Amino acid sequence: MTTGRLADLVAASDALADEPGRNEKVRIIVEALLAAGDRADLAARYLAGDPPQDRLEVGWAAVRDADTAPAEDASLTLDDVDAALEVLATAGGPGSRGARMTALNGLLARATSAEQAFLRHLVMGEMRHGASAGMVAKGIAKAADVPETVVRRALMLSADLGEVATLALTGGRPALEAVGLVVGRGVQPMLASTTESVTEVVEELGTAVVEWKLDGARIQVHVDGEDVVVFTRNLNDITSRSADVVAAARALPMQQAILDGEVLAMGTDGLPWAFQDTMSAFSRDEGERPALSPFFFDLLHVDGEDLIDQPLSARRQRLTALVPDHLRIPSVIVEDAAAGEAVAVESLDRGHEGVMVKALDAPYAAGRRGKQWRKVKPVKTLDLVVLAVEWGSGRRQGWLSNIHLGARIDGPDGQPEFVMLGKTFKGMTDAMLEWQTARFLELETHRDQRAVHVRPEQVVEIALDGVQTSRRYPGGVALRFARVIGYRDDKSPAEVDTLDTVRALGGLPPR
Incomplete structure (x- = not known):
């Protein structure tokens, strides 16, 4: 070789x-x-x-x-x-x-x-x-x-x-x-696809598990006696920053286990902190941050027995027997859509993102986002203006793709100005890419090494999962998982959402 x-x-x-x-x-x-x-x-x-x-x-x-x-x-x-x-x-x-x-x-x-x-x-x-x-x-x-x-x-x-x-x-x-599951070695996590309706999924599956969707950090916890390793969604080892999770895992009644879950900071009112606050807590010293509480929803291995090929119904029973209620994400087996929607309402009322809907017969499988796990969250939308566009690569070579998004603020003379919030290339069809390439070249003002800058005239409707603070962008916030719904030729730049409106979506005060 x-x-x-x-x-x-x-x-x-x-x-x-x-x-x-x-x-x-x-x-x-x-x-x-x-x-x-x-x-x-x-x-x-x-x-x-x-x-x-x-x-x-x-x-x-x-x-x-x-x-x-x-x-x-x-x-x-x-x-x-x-x-x-x-x-x-x-x-x-x-x-x-x-x-x-x-x-x-x-x-x-x-x-x-x-x-x-x-x-x-x-x-x-x-x-x-x-x-x-x-x-x-x-x-x-x-x-x-x-x-x-x-x-x-x-x-x-x-x-x-x-x-x-x-x-x-x-x-x-x-x-x-011959590759097997090894306690202490990260396992690629199972992922969920997105859908808009609990009713749609429950009616499709017939009987399903509807589980609260927490807005925390995904964790995978490996227990081998007193040795505990905590991995992130991307399988980075964060054990040294996860003392609360390690202590909770050591207290469970088993010698070996691999658990899948979320970790988040909870307020004294019992409501969850925002995702960005949970993440920033990881960077603080133990004595200067709130407790980071783990909540588990799946069990992949316990005391020498691999469970990944067993259906969720069996894994769920084993998890319930092993992990106490206060360390499990609430979930309900439902047989009709109304019961599933009721779980979603309860989750939202408690300050969480929405729900996961899972097939009871599904094994644990990583890789592509399939239909055996679906996440359902209310969709937030904003009307923003495009400030610049980056050329695409790969199959998008030759098209203007990644758009820079701006919200409106009032300028010194009372005229609207725009401040950048982030970028996205998600949600664009080939037809949209072709159209926007021609459109933004018409609006071009100048170029630099990274982008084609344009006159702030084109309004775009964006769906997003949330808003978080950011030092990277001048508005002090960034959009989470922004994707394009469509371009709004019926709206003028003076009608796009203000920076204060965007900040309010994240529970942040006006600038």
């Missing part, structure tokens, strides 16, 4: 960006994995934009300011890249910033112009060639000639795309099927 060349992977990335077809993208990924030789693990993770290092301690400005002349000849290997990224992730103590910049500049100095562009996107977590981890998993299955379901299950249990690529290409199906 040979160690993969970075130049080959960059060529594959460029080909992915130019190719709109999904099947052809998968073919390109297959060729890239095979060309990487014994570093197919790194090729898989780099294509998915997920290097093995959990956190690269270098910011956008540092990457932007690393002005290094490109090399004329391609010489870098994937191992070279991995070694440099390891320095970015692990350098600490006095002189650590200098060590990181030396590693970054040294890597870029050995890279060609095309390789530099690829590395900058990789370091910043902004791969723009349109290949998701799911698509790379499909490529792994085809490269190894194994069923995609086998690859996805191994990926769920190992949560390591690189390891799955190596196992598939060296050991085939038997090696993948």
